[in-house]
Amino acid sequence: MLPEKTKVEFRLINSEEMPPIVISYNDDDEPKVVINTYHKLWISVNRRMIAGIIEALQEKMDTILQGYLVEQYKFEKEDREFLQ
Numbered sequence: 001m002l003p004e005k006t007k008v009e010f011r012l013i014n015s016e017e018m019p020p021i022v023i024s025y026n027d028d029d030e031p032k033v034v035i036n037t038y039h040k041l042w043i044s045v046n047r048r049m050i051a052g053i054i055e056a057l058q059e060k061m062d063t064i065l066q067g068y069l070v071e072q073y074k075f076e077k078e079d080r081e082f083l084q
Contacts, residue, residue: 006030014038021050 009032020039026032035043043050 008033010035012037 007030009026009030011032011034013034014037016038018034018036018038020036020043022034022036024032024034
């Protein structure tokens with residue numbers, strides 16, 4: 001049985017004040033991507049670069065999360081040693 005795919009909510013807006021693309025989360029803690037059509041020319045010109053950002057983003061997130069996990073493991077180890 002395959003795991004259920006994470007739902008990603010996409011929204012389109014048209015706002016001069018907002019950036020071209022925003023990644024956040026909705027009320028159910030699921031990923032939400034907001035695409036601002038006000039910047040559609042910029043998005044169109046940079047569409048390949050935007051798609052390529054995903055690989056770099058995955059690497060950066062992996063680095064950050066690995067550091068967090070190492071830190072948490074260290075805390076857990078210290079707690080165990082303290083309780084002995």
